[in-house]
Amino acid sequence: MGDTFFDVVASRRSIREFLPDPVPADVLERCLEAARMAPSTSNIQPWEYVIIRSPEARAEANGVCFNQRGTASAPLLVAVVAHMDTWKRTSRHILDTLEGRGILRKSQTQYWGRHVPIIYTWGPLGLFGLLKKAYGRLGSLLRPTPNLMNRSDVRAMIHKSTALSAATFMLALRAEGYDSCPMEGFDPWRAKRLLGLGRRAEVCMFLAVGKRGPKAIWWERILVPRDWSVREI
Template sequence: MNAKSGIAPNLTLDEFRKVVCSRRSVRRFTEEPVPDHVLDDCLELAMLAPNSSNLQPWEFYVVRTPDLKAKLAEACLGQNAAKTAPVLIAVVARTDTWRKHSRMALEQWPEEKLPGIVEKYYSKIVPIHYNQGPFGLFGAAKKAAGLFVGLTRPVPRGPYSPNEMKIWATKSTALAAENLMLALRAHGYDSCPMEGFDECRVRRLLKLLKKGQVTMILAAGKRSEKGVYNRQYRFDKDDLVHYL
């Protein structure tokens, strides 16, 4: 791909379809380990996911140490996917890295010349847009201003609170998690995203900071013969897709 011109390469739809359609939530894995080079490549592809303002509010905790993995599987309520997977990956959304990452966005700008609009966005707009202030007071003031200005023209509606920041970070992090799962499948491995876990115990095990939100625990490895419990099905598309 020519990054400068933005010209996209020709792709094979059939291969992409095979990756998407063969991805399943695998509940039992073999003991075969996931090679380091596969994990590294999958995580790099995960980090290419689209995300809000390119602030990349995610972290990935790759757990392979047997003792820690066993404790993490217990915190995942003893699910078979967690107990049998050779690797567990905690996908964490961060609400507190936007300041640091906005500076990094300027410092690591990939072009020779930094556009003025980009510098203005990260140095002036981002500190206002994502800052909630002490006790969320600045966020509340922004919400009031947004309600007033929004009477006459479109305006951004949030994030206006610490809780809305969690939603903001989780949306981008979930996109990265999907990239990670599809990358594993493309490499011939499988995964199972788990929401069923004791977050307090997971936090303690991984020594997470308070503002790190555990979006999911991802089990990864080679699927066993009984790794998929049932045939895949989805609800009627006509009920869920609306053309306007």
Template sequence: MGNSLSDAFQEIVLKRRSNRYYDQTVQVPDEVIQRSLERSILSPNSSNMQLWEFYWIKSRDQLNRFTPLCLNQQTARTASHMVAFVTRRDLWKKRMNWHKENIQQEIQNNEPDKYQKRMLGYYTKLVPFAYTNDVLGVMGLVRTIISNAIGLFRPMTRMGGVSDTKIVVHKSCALAAQTFMLSIAAEGYETCPMEGFDQVRARKALGLPRSADICMIISVGKGTEKGIWGERKRVSYDEVVKVI
């Protein structure tokens, strides 16, 4: 194949399978989870807003508490750890200010360069425009009208209401989840992403506001043969890859 990095990556991708039954005699070391979460944080994310949080469900008590919330799935019941990947669209102002402070620190007493000016404009004007949402959905409507009006004349990012903001944060969070799963595979352990959980109860159990969503809960453990539900099946390359 390609080079050794490509071969290693191929191996990791092929190794990662959703495992639904872990060997409960094997405890996945904490360092493996921590390293994998550190890698997750490096995932690409929209406007580098990092509107995510990762709740490491680590103690036996917490694992027992979250297992029924994951509908008693075997992968949750036998897991050594679980991690809830959470979207936090409500934290946009905090992240915006973090960016502003970073840029201002870079500038200090100097004149901002072109790039710094652009970044300041981005985080002080565009980000509030994109992330502000109100209960009545007025801002969503404003965004829809403005972006569609501009879109009549030139290519434009189409923006909308809360659902669009949710999609934005879920996309980034899912990428972090994928980094985590590939990392765990590289470390020699297995995972299973779950959307089969009670969003309302799990959110409450994590003490999160209603604006926070759990994107996925990922179980981690030492996988077993029994935990693999058959061969990996995918529709053909030609069915999903369209070369234009």
């Protein structure tokens, strides 16, 4: 593998068979640091990386992921969680940090203090969310209007940011000479129970992590034609 960014991107593949070599703590730490720097909506950083260490939890997690080949052989399994309610403490943290740096502006207090809470609130039975959504849709007929979100919009939004962080983590692993397999194939309810997640958190994906084994890649990369993925207007 070369070491340019593009070599790293091209050599990342989803690995279905891992060598038993453990992932060194310093490698994992650098990759987590990279993942933490990913962009996120309103800088809310809604992700949480749960490193599955205990053998009991690992055995259960393998089952939750249907003992897929990637999961079973990986020396390390990580759950990437998306949180819908950590925006409160993050907003506070951002405002406190800006204040501590002596650069807090009124517009920022308004943004994280008033605007963000409205974005992330959908109210009992989701009614406030529906109202917001309808108001936003009507407004959009008249002028460009932000997406005034209901619960499912918020859910999509936090999963977007979390997946970007997970992608950064996977590319960082590749840059360190390690591999991964992202997994959507898991039981979401059992995954939540295993990780002790409440109503407002979901597993975005599991990541099997390690070094690729000899039968790691099933076939050469298959890409759809470029014009299915890219167009200009």
